[in-house]
Structure formats: structure tokens, C-alpha cells
């Protein structure tokens with residue numbers, strides 16, 4: 001259900017929708033943006049079984065990770081690698097973000113860069129964030145999908161580090177780890 005605390009960062013919603021089903025509201029708003037787009041919604045937790053089930057039901061070309069915890073990002077990365085699906089993963093905290101695009105057979109994956117979810121702080125829930133940060137990183141994820149589909153330069157083998165306090169965007173070049181799940 002949509003809570004007032006969601007409104008500072010989730011631009012699909014407004015005050016009149018508080019208490020409504022988030023998935024239903026999101027589909028309604030997006031359908032009004034472009035009625036030609038087919039939107040499939042699934043009300044479920046993201047875990048290995050649920051994602052495998054939905055991947056079997058429909059053919060997808062690209063995964064865009066919008067999760068709010070490390071455990072899910074590692075799972076999404078592994079599913080992208082296992083199914084050879086292009087994927088973009090972004091993480092945010094406070095005024096900071098990072099984003100990487102993955103082409104599993106060719107380029108470094110999320111796990112090549114971050115070997116395992118951090119032990120501390122405990123992965124108990126969403127990280128605190130100022131509302132603008134997910135807006136910027138989410139838009140960059142959409143840009144990565146468009147550029148990848150068009151064959152334009154993207155964030156494969158790179159991590160973009162976003163610092164919105166100092167307004168710095170730094171790109172770190174990365175290489176595929178030969179011992180990583182994406183190389184086996």
C-alpha cells in the first residue's frame with residue numbers, strides 16, 4: 001500500500017493515492033503515459049523462485065534493478081548472468097549513487113566489482129535517501145537501456161559514481177573477474 005513516506009522519491013504517486021495498491025496505481029499512471037505499451041505487473045517478493053517463474057512466463061531482454069537492498073541486487077545480477085540477460089543495476093544512499101550496466105558473457109558483472117553484500121550495516125531494509133537521488137539514478141538507468149539498445153557507449157565495464165553533494169560524476173573502469181560467477 002502506498003504510504004505518505006513514499007511520495008518524496010516515487011514520482012508515479014501523489015497524495016490522492018495514499019492507501020492504494022502501489023502496483024495497480026503505478027500501472028494506471030504508466031498506461032496513461034503511453035497506452036501502446038504493454039505492462040505486466042507481478043505482486044510478489046523478489047526471490048529466486050519468483051523471478052525464475054516470471055522469466056519463464058514471458059520473454060524479457062533487459063533487467064532494470066530498482067531494488068533497495070544489496071541482497072536483491074546480488075540476486076538480480078546472478079539471474080542476469082544465469083539467463084544471459086542484459087542488466088543495469090543502480091544503488092543509492094543519501095546523496096550518493098552508483099550504476100553499472102552488464103552484458104553477462106562479455107563484460108564485468110555487479111559481483112565482479114562488489115564480491116558480496118556488505119556485513120555492516122546489516123541489510124535490514126531500505127537505505128536512507130534524499131528524494132532527488134533515486135530520481136537521478138533511475139533516469140540514468142533508463143538512459144542506459146536506451147543507449148545499450150541503440151549500440152551507443154554505455155556503462156559496460158564501468159561504474160559511474162555519482163556524488164550529488166559536490167556534483168561530481170566519476171567513472172571507474174573495471175575488468176571481468178575470471179573467478180566470478182559470470183566467468184564460470
Ligand SMILES: [Zn+2]
Pocket residue numbers: 108109110111112113176177180181182183
Ligand atoms: Zn562477474
